[in-house]
Amino acid sequence: METSVQPDKLLEVKNLKKYFPVTKGTFRKVTQQLRAVDDVTFDIFRGETLGLVGESGCGKSTLGRTVLRLYEPTAGKLSYNHQDITNLPMSQLRSLRRSMQIIFQDPYASLNPRMTVGNIIGEALQIHKLFPDKSSREKRVLDLLSLVGLRPEAMQRYPHEFSGGQRQRIGIARALAVEPKFIVCDEPISALDVSIQAQIVNLLQDLQEQLGLTYLFIAHDLMVVKHISTRVAVMYLGNIVEVAPAKALYADPKHPYTQALLSAVPLPDPTRKHQRVMLKGEVPSPINPPQGCKFHPRCPQVMEICRHQAPPLISIGEGRQVACHLYPPKA
Amino acid sequence: MLEEVLKIQDLTVEFATDEGAIRAVDGVNLKIKKGKTLGVVGESGCGKSVTALSIMRLIPMPPGRFASGVIDYEGRNLRDLPEKEMRALRGNRISMIFQEPMTSLNPVFTIGDQIAEAVRLHQGVSRKEAMDKAVDMLHLVGIPVPEERIKTYPHQLSGGMRQRVMIAMALSCKPDLLIADEPTTALDVTIQAQIMELLNRLQREMGMSIILITHDLGVVAETCDDVTVMYAGRVVEEANVNAIFQKPLHPYTHGLLNSVPGFNQEGTRLKTIPGLVPNLLRLPKGCRFQDRCPRVIGRCREVEPELEEMSPGHFARCYNPVPHN
Numbered sequence: 001m002e003t004s005v006q007p008d009k010l011l012e013v014k015n016l017k018k019y020f021p022v023t024k025g026t027f028r029k030v031t032q033q034l035r036a037v038d039d040v041t042f043d044i045f046r047g048e049t050l051g052l053v054g055e056s057g058c059g060k061s062t063l064g065r066t067v068l069r070l071y072e073p074t075a076g077k078l079s080y081n082h083q084d085i086t087n088l089p090m091s092q093l094r095s096l097r098r099s100m101q102i103i104f105q106d107p108y109a110s111l112n113p114r115m116t117v118g119n120i121i122g123e124a125l126q127i128h129k130l131f132p133d134k135s136s137r138e139k140r141v142l143d144l145l146s147l148v149g150l151r152p153e154a155m156q157r158y159p160h161e162f163s164g165g166q167r168q169r170i171g172i173a174r175a176l177a178v179e180p181k182f183i184v185c186d187e188p189i190s191a192l193d194v195s196i197q198a199q200i201v202n203l204l205q206d207l208q209e210q211l212g213l214t215y216l217f218i219a220h221d222l223m224v225v226k227h228i229s230t231r232v233a234v235m236y237l238g239n240i241v242e243v244a245p246a247k248a249l250y251a252d253p254k255h256p257y258t259q260a261l262l263s264a265v266p267l268p269d270p271t272r273k274h275q276r277v278m279l280k281g282e283v284p285s286p287i288n289p290p291q292g293c294k295f296h297p298r299c300p301q302v303m304e305i306c307r308h309q310a311p312p313l314i315s316i317g318e319g320r321q322v323a324c325h326l327y328p329p330k331a
Numbered sequence: 332m333l334e335e336v337l338k339i340q341d342l343t344v345e346f347a348t349d350e351g352a353i354r355a356v357d358g359v360n361l362k363i364k365k366g367k368t369l370g371v372v373g374e375s376g377c378g379k380s381v382t383a384l385s386i387m388r389l390i391p392m393p394p395g396r397f398a399s400g401v402i403d404y405e406g407r408n409l410r411d412l413p414e415k416e417m418r419a420l421r422g423n424r425i426s427m428i429f430q431e432p433m434t435s436l437n438p439v440f441t442i443g444d445q446i447a448e449a450v451r452l453h454q455g456v457s458r459k460e461a462m463d464k465a466v467d468m469l470h471l472v473g474i475p476v477p478e479e480r481i482k483t484y485p486h487q488l489s490g491g492m493r494q495r496v497m498i499a500m501a502l503s504c505k506p507d508l509l510i511a512d513e514p515t516t517a518l519d520v521t522i523q524a525q526i527m528e529l530l531n532r533l534q535r536e537m538g539m540s541i542i543l544i545t546h547d548l549g550v551v552a553e554t555c556d557d558v559t560v561m562y563a564g565r566v567v568e569e570a571n572v573n574a575i576f577q578k579p580l581h582p583y584t585h586g587l588l589n590s591v592p593g594f595n596q597e598g599t600r601l602k603t604i605p606g607l608v609p610n611l612l613r614l615p616k617g618c619r620f621q622d623r624c625p626r627v628i629g630r631c632r633e634v635e636p637e638l639e640e641m642s643p644g645h646f647a648r649c650y651n652p653v654p655h656n
Contacts, residue, residue, distance in 0.1 A: 055519040056490075163607055164375075193374040194546055198590035198601035205600065220519060223549075227592035227601065264524040266549030268591050270572045278528065279521045282489055 009082075010182060010214050011044040011067060016076035018059075018066045022287060034287050036062040038238035039076075041313065044182075049208065049215040051229030051246065053222055053261070055283050058235040060218050064184040067216070068100050069093060080182070098128050101175035105187035107167030111159040117170055118155035121145075124177045144173040148203060165196035172203065176211070184216045189224065201228055222265050226250050231319070234258045237294040238286055240313060244320040254322045256301050293325065301326060336508050336540045337363045337386065342400030344381050347393060353611040354398070355381040357564040360638070361542075362557075363508065368534065368541040370555035370572070372548065372587070376608055377561040379544045383510045385410075386542075387427050388417050404508075423453040426501035430513035433493060436485040442469075442496045443481025446503055453504045468499035472529060491522035498529065505537055512544045527554055548591055552576055560584045563609055563619040566638055570645040580641055580652035582626045618649075626651045 018037040021030040036059040044050045052060045065071045067078060069085065078086045085096060104110040111120055121141045131137040142152050148169040159167055168188060175183055185204065189197040201224060207213060219225050225232055229246040234255065242255040253259045260277040279298050284290055290297050296306040305325050313323040339361040345352045356378040363369045371379045384390050386402055388409060402409040404425070409417065429435040437445055446468055447461035456464070462481065469477035472495040485493055494514060501509060511530065515523035531554060534541055543555060551558060551572065558575040560568040560583065568581040579585040589602040606623040615621055618631040628651050638648045 055521060165607070194548070194587055195374060195590050195604040196607075198592075198603040199605075201592070202600050202603060222520065223592040261521060264520040266520075266524075266527070266547065266553045268548040268552050268576065268588065270552040270576050276524060278524060282491055282522065 008045050009043045010046040012079040013042050014077040016040045017074040018062055018071055019074045032287050035238050037066060040240050042233055042240060044214060046214055047212060048230035049217050049228055051225035051232040052218045053225050054235035057283055059238045060235050061186055064186050064216055064218050068102060068184055098178040099180050100182045101180040102184040103171050103175050103188045105190050107164055107171055110171055111167060113159055116156055116158060121174050121177050128178050144177055148173045164192050168200050182214045186218045237289050242322045255324050256299050257295050334365045335362050336365050338403040340401045343398040344385055345396045345398045350612050354564050359566050361559055363540045363542055365540055366538050367556040368543055368554055370551040370558040371544045372551055373561035378564040379561050380512055383512050383544055387421055422449050423504045424506055425508045426506040427510040428497045428501045428514050430516050438485055441482050441484055446500045449500055450503050468503050472499045491518055494526055506539055508540050510542045568647045574645050578655040580647035581649050582624045582653055583620050585653045
């Protein structure tokens, strides 16, 4: 099982599963399992941005939280910086969390309305005992504010005094406070206006260059993901169905689901009308996913084998992987 | 020149706040042609939703107030229409669908009851006929097994299905004008594509006009015939869809288009519009976009420009429009 570990893998995820119990009745008897993440394997290389896309309910946010162990994995193995963290006890996990941070979607709900911005950002420094005295902590907070493009006065103010884009900057400053190496960005710009989205995307890219960060960038906006990502992983119903370098994936999607997903994106150009692969119906429930390939009931290229046998994620060369019976493994 | 279904002239809507009156919509003109789709584009707080709610007369008054303007629908000014006559129009000749289908459906009634209610109210048919109509409408919007689905409650449906129900309800009386306020913003792209195709098909079949309020420029490019761009309560640009995307004149429109990834992008950073939308209580003297504008000149800080016709059918509110060769 032990393979030689490549030096540049920051995060390794092997056969990761996260099931949530579905309960029924007064005694909350577990009747079924919701398979939010169902046997997922991938790596994130140091310094890259891995984009993670898929429709709502495909498990992309659950995956993002499970790799940080904000959710306990049901099965599988997580390695961070060549260290197995799957079963790391809470005491050691806390110090690890300095290195792994998360930025949330909703900048309105993820900041405590009763705390000043200075305290919100400074709290993490206190917890990790990074800047024990008040004046050095304050200086660190001011540095962080300037890093994310906020004025020093922001420190004494409360979250409600800021716009959505500014709040997202506060969320980013909080994540950066403990000098992380790896950040899960969970839909960080979905709640923002178009012109503000561009500001935040640029900020995230600037910070990545300055601080050498690695991102797992979760979003449903496919064009933003294309722009920011080194590689992109596509999820469907708890599985990764395709992974490829960003440019290659958008230029030549292999999996029928990726093809349909990309063709659904409206192009901001009225003179270009593209051929649309219109998917029928909606994503099935992850409680009773279809047998075989989970995409087969909606797949325009479904074959007999797809109904019985789930295709594994295989390499097809040029750093690309796909889970589809249309692409037989190379001998 | 196509016939206009609705014409708004010099509409100003004020809201009373603790710090004084703000003009959410300030001297707005809009024209919606018969059978066409008008896109109204802008960021949060630009006044696009208030404009739509004004047409429907759904602005709470107070704190809201019509300070000026005419909303001309078939020769009648909706602004002064008695509430009783307005109620006969609303949901019947003019309908609206909202962004969040979960909060705009009533959770304690079945979707069949809710569609039938609109039909019975406006068409005076029996309960049985109204229910049959509800089944027809659900079939029209592509909901499978509509006879069974009319008995379900909103929470039993997915987001895409709920938006279809909203559309079925809005279209049940065959309106002349449909106002769609961010109809697909809460939905996934695959479902968005289904809903937009549905709206296009129904528009072709029923010949209605649509006002599509959105911030998604991709959706605008694919579905709209004409576009109005709003900024801080003002219309800043107005043209047909090709002109807006190929020759945007106002620096704000130009900036919006450039900030969309995958469009006019070179290099590794997105072009941004710096700064924030101005506070409507403290608007600057002159043009409202001046502090964020890369093409600002002295005059912009003195007197606000008027909305002028720069080329046939293409209007912009700018002293120093973006040049195009």
